[in-house]
Amino acid sequence: MPSDRRSAPLRAVIVDDETPARQLLREYLGDFPGIDLVGECANGFEAVKLLPELKPDLLFLDIQMPKLTGFEVLELIEPPPAVIFATAYDQFALKAFEIHAVDYLLKPFSKERLAEAVDRARERLHHHRKLPVASLATEARGTGTPLERVLIKEGSRVHVIPVDRIDYIEAEDDYVSIHADGKKHLKQQRLTELEGLLDSQRFVRVHRSFIINIDRIARIELYAKDSRVAILKDGRQLQISRSGYEKLKDRL
Numbered sequence: 326m327p328s329d330r331r332s333a334p335l336r337a338v339i340v341d342d343e344t345p346a347r348q349l350l351r352e353y354l355g356d357f358p359g360i361d362l363v364g365e366c367a368n369g370f371e372a373v374k375l376l377p378e379l380k381p382d383l384l385f386l387d388i389q390m391p392k393l394t395g396f397e398v399l400e401l402i403e404p405p406p407a408v409i410f411a412t413a414y415d416q417f418a419l420k421a422f423e424i425h426a427v428d429y430l431l432k433p434f435s436k437e438r439l440a441e442a443v444d445r446a447r448e449r450l451h452h453h454r455k456l457p458v459a460s461l462a463t464e465a466r467g468t469g470t471p472l473e474r475v476l477i478k479e480g481s482r483v484h485v486i487p488v489d490r491i492d493y494i495e496a497e498d499d500y501v502s503i504h505a506d507g508k509k510h511l512k513q514q515r516l517t518e519l520e521g522l523l524d525s526q527r528f529v530r531v532h533r534s535f536i537i538n539i540d541r542i543a544r545i546e547l548y549a550k551d552s553r554v555a556i557l558k559d560g561r562q563l564q565i566s567r568s569g570y571e572k573l574k575d576r577l
Contacts, residue, residue, distance in 0.1 A: 334359055335447070338379055340366040340398065341387040341411060346432070350385055350411070353436045357443065369393025373401045373483055381406050383446055385430075388412045388465075393476075393483070396462035401478045405456050407446045421464035427456065463522065471524035475503055477510045484510055488528070493563060494519060494536040507559075529576060531555060531569030539576055 337360050341347045347365050354360045364379045366372040369390050376384070376398075384406045388395040395412075399405045410429040412418055422429045428442040428449075475491070477484040490505045496516040503510045512519075520530050530536050543558045545565065553565040555573075565573065 334361045335382040335443075335450075336361050336363045336380065337383040337385065338362075338364045338366065338372075338376065338381040339385045340369070340372040340390075340395070341385070342368050342390045343387070346387065346411065350439075353439050356436070357440070359447075360443065369395070369398045370483060372398050373478065374481055376402050376406075382450060383443075384408045386410055388415070388418060392485075396458070396465060397476050399456070399458045400462065400476055401483060405458055407450050408456055409442045409446055415465070418465040421461050427461065459518070472519075472522040475512065475519075477503065477512045479510070486510065488523065489538075489540075491528075491538050492541045492557060492559070492561075493538060494528075496534045526576060529569065529572050531563065531565045531573060533566065535563050535569075537563060539573070542573075542577070545570070545573070545577075 337354065339347050339350050339362070341350070344367075347367070351362065351365070354362055360383075363381060364375060366375055369392055373393070386395040386398065386408050388410055389412065395410060399408065408427065410418075410422065410427065411432060411434075412429060413432050419429065419431075421427075428445045430438060430442055473488060475486045475488065477486065486503060486505050492504045494516065495502045495504065497511070499513060499515065500511050501514050501516050501519055503512060516530075516534070516536065520528070520536055523536070527540065528536050528538055537555055537557075541557045541559075543556050545553055545555055548554045548564070551567055553570055554562045555565055556562055
């Protein structure tokens with residue numbers, strides 16, 4: 326692509342589960358000479374599969390979609406393109422967008438409003454400003470709303486793991502391994518970051534390397550002086566630090 330992104334045609338993709346919404350946006354964009362619409366996706370899973378192939382500069386992304394939300398789609402693609410969110414009213418989401426100066430279209434929107442959003446997206450691309458996906462998603466969920474599921478991409482497959490299925494989470498350098506239903510899934514995320522998203526009444530950081538779902542603990546045993554292990558219901562043993570044990574005592 327030429328270096329001047331403000332004048333070059335933008336490769337765009339629409340992701341929205343509602344056919345009329347995609348059709349309207351397609352018609353509007355047909356009158357925009359600087360937009361090259363290269364694809365449409367009817368759901369989040371389709372988007373996660375196709376976006377790495379389509380390599381869009383600009384993404385028109387619905388938020389409230391079944392199976393995968395718009396924020397979850399962005400979590401699974403790297404690097405995310407410039408994004409114009411399309412959404413029905415949600416106070417947390419709109420506040421988050423405004424904090425991060427992210428473009429959004431409040432449904433229903435006019436062609437004029439769309440033109441403004443596209444111009445702002447071009448400017449964002451020109452200045453190479455990155456989209457703060459993690460912060461945006463957290464703030465849009467609202468303060469105090471814990472994570473309900475963890476998403477993991479393995480090749481072309483996406484695993485959606487409800488948090489109540491998780492037994493424990495282990496740190497592995499810049500990754501975490503999610504242990505659930507007898508399987509292990511790797512996700513590129515820091516343990517500390519994931520800890521802050523989970524319900525602290527259900528998931529406890531018992532060691533620098535482990536977060537445990539307290540519902541999976543069968544018992545706690547003394548291992549050595551000031552050292553304990555958690556025995557999970559499936560028999561697995563996880564080390565507990567002194568500070569981790571203090572946290573557990575408050576919740577068990």
